[in-house]
Amino acid sequence: IQYKTVELFALSITAKTKIKGLLEIITAAYEFGNLAIRQKEEKLLKKMASHLPQALPAESNFEEPSTKALLLLQAHFSRLALSSNLTQDLNWILKNSTKLIQAIVDVISSQGWLRPAIAAMELSQMIVQGLWDKDSPLKQVPHFSDAVIEQCQRMEPAIESVFDFLELE
16 A cells, blocks of 8 residues: 555545445545546546446546546445446456455554444455345345345344344244
């Protein structure tokens, strides 16, 4: 991890930083500066941005690697189908994100902040599981679609977690 990235983290994170802020801070890391923006990819990224749950920061530029990284992570959490090139880029981002989150946790811990530390741990889980923090934990189970999860929640007793599912006979 570049020292400039750690400095960026230290200057950007506050005691009130939430998951959305951490996501924007991580994707602004200097490590993502090498992320290629292919020819005519900006149009595809703009279209993708319109289908994602979190709005981009006002100053976002679709030709910036940080914007692409932010969009691809959101696509990962939303489990959107991506082209092979974007999937390769996403895999590279995911590989680097875990290291960056560890650095963010170190920066937050050195300040003694609890809320951003919990948000960083939550973001780490989101990256590993490919889910939004508000998604049902049942999405972790293979082949569980929104329809299947809805059926599970209507059952008596309701199945709302992986542990509830494991208790079924």
